[in-house]
Structures are given as structure tokens and as C-alpha cells.
Amino acid sequence: MRAMFWSxxxxxxxxxxxxxxxxxxxxxxxxxxxxxxxxxxPRATGxxxxxxxxxxxxxxxxxxxxxxxxxxxxxxIAHAVVWFLVAAQVxxxxxxxxxxxxxxxxxxxxxxxxxxxxxxxxxFMALPKNNISYLVISMISGGLFCIGPILxxxxxxxxxxxxxxxxxKAYRFIFGFSAVSIMYLVLIISVQVHGWQIYYSKKLxxxxxxxxxxxxxx
Numbered sequence: 001m002r003a004m005f006w007s008x009x010x011x012x013x014x015x016x017x018x019x020x021x022x023x024x025x026x027x028x029x030x031x032x033x034x035x036x037x038x039x040x041x042p043r044a045t046g047x048x049x050x051x052x053x054x055x056x057x058x059x060x061x062x063x064x065x066x067x068x069x070x071x072x073x074x075x076x077i078a079h080a081v082v083w084f085l086v087a088a089q090v091x092x093x094x095x096x097x098x099x100x101x102x103x104x105x106x107x108x109x110x111x112x113x114x115x116x117x118x119x120x121x122x123x124f125m126a127l128p129k130n131n132i133s134y135l136v137i138s139m140i141s142g143g144l145f146c147i148g149p150i151l152x153x154x155x156x157x158x159x160x161x162x163x164x165x166x167x168x169k170a171y172r173f174i175f176g177f178s179a180v181s182i183m184y185l186v187l188i189i190s191v192q193v194h195g196w197q198i199y200y201s202k203k204l205x206x207x208x209x210x211x212x213x214x215x216x217x218x
């Protein structure tokens with residue numbers, strides 16, 4: 001009987017100790033969880049999932065802005081390369097570094113096209129800080145200093161290109177190639193670069209305006 005009594009008592013003690021350990025572990029876990037929660041700070045309002053659509057819209061606008069900025073930067077670099085080639089021809093011709101038989105004198109539109117670097121500079125300045133004013137200036141000046149000279153250049157060189165096509169005669173050369181053919185190729189590349197520049201800049205401007213309006217509403 002005594003052995004049986006001690007065995008029952010021992011089993012009861014073990015159960016009580018297990019319950020006590022379980023209780024202590026639960027208390028420790030709760031304290032640890034509360035400590036981590038207090039370290040992270042209070043929960044911000046509106047983050048319980050009710051503003052899911054707003055956060056998704058902000059994220060999509062941010063992703064679109066990043067993608068458009070990347071495309072505009074690539075186009076700006078492409079324009080800088082074209083501008084450098086045109087500027088090199090003008091500089092070589094003005095300084096008489098080589099004979100005009102090797103590098104022909106520039107057409108009139110090339111001098112005004114040198115101003116096309118202005119919208120690209122404003123575009124580079126607008127992208128880092130989402131400056132709407134600089135981006136608008138870049139778009140307006142792009143139409144004036146980029147598209148304008150290109151249209152004028154197409155009309156200026158058209159009679160020369162027509163003569164080359166009909167009679168196969170060229171009077172201006174750039175390193176042995178017909179100058180009008182090379183400059184028309186430059187025009188074709190430039191009009192595409194500037195067209196996409198203005199298009200992507202307009203979409204980026206819309207994304208910035210939408211983001212600004214969402215912040216005001218919030």
C-alpha cells in the first residue's frame with residue numbers, strides 16, 4: 001500500500017511539474033513576443049489590409065516610374081551620341097581640321113540641332129528627384145530644338161537626295177560616303193530617338209502627377 005501511495009504521489013508531482021513548466025514556457029514566450037512587438041514599434045494605421053488597393057496602386061506607379069526612367073536614360077544616351085557626331089562634324093568644318101573633300105561642311109539644320117542638347121540636360125536633371133518642372137521644360141524644348149531642326153533638315157536636304165537618287169551624283173562626302181545619305185540616316189535615327197523621348201516623358205509625367213494626387217488625397 002505504501003509503495004502504491006508513493007507511486008501515485010510521484011505521478012501526481014510529475015504532472016504538476018509538467019503543468020508548471022508548460023505555464024512558465026508560455027509566459028516566457030508571451031514576454032518575448034511582446035518585447036519584439038514593442039521593439040518594432042506600434043502598428044501603423046491603415047496597414048491592416050484595408051488599404052491594399054491603395055498600396056498596390058502606389059507600387060505599380062513606382063514600378064512604372066522606374067521602368068520609364070530607365071528607358072529615358074537610354075534614349076538620352078543615344079541622343080548624346082548622335083549629338084556628339086553632329087557636333088564633331090561642325091567643329092571639324094569650322095576649325096578646318098581636315099579638307100572639306102574628306103568631311104563636307106555641315107548643312108544649315110545641323111547648327112540649330114546643336115541646341116538639342118538642352119532638353120536632354122533638363123531630362124537628366126529631372127529624373128533623380130522627380131522634378132516635374134524640368135521634365136516639362138525638357139519636353140517643350142525637345143519639340144523646338146530636336147523635332148524642329150529635323151523637319152527643317154529633311155526639307156533642306158531633299159533636293160540633294162532627289163538629285164542623288166535620279167542621277168547618282170553627289171557633291172558632298174564624309175570619308176568617301178555621300179554626305180546626304182549619312183545625314184538622312186542621322187535624321188531617321190534622331191526622329192525615332194526624340195519621338196520616344198517625348199512619348200516616355202509624357203507617360204512619366206502622368207505617373208508623377210498621379211502619384212502626387214494620391215499623396216494629397218491620403
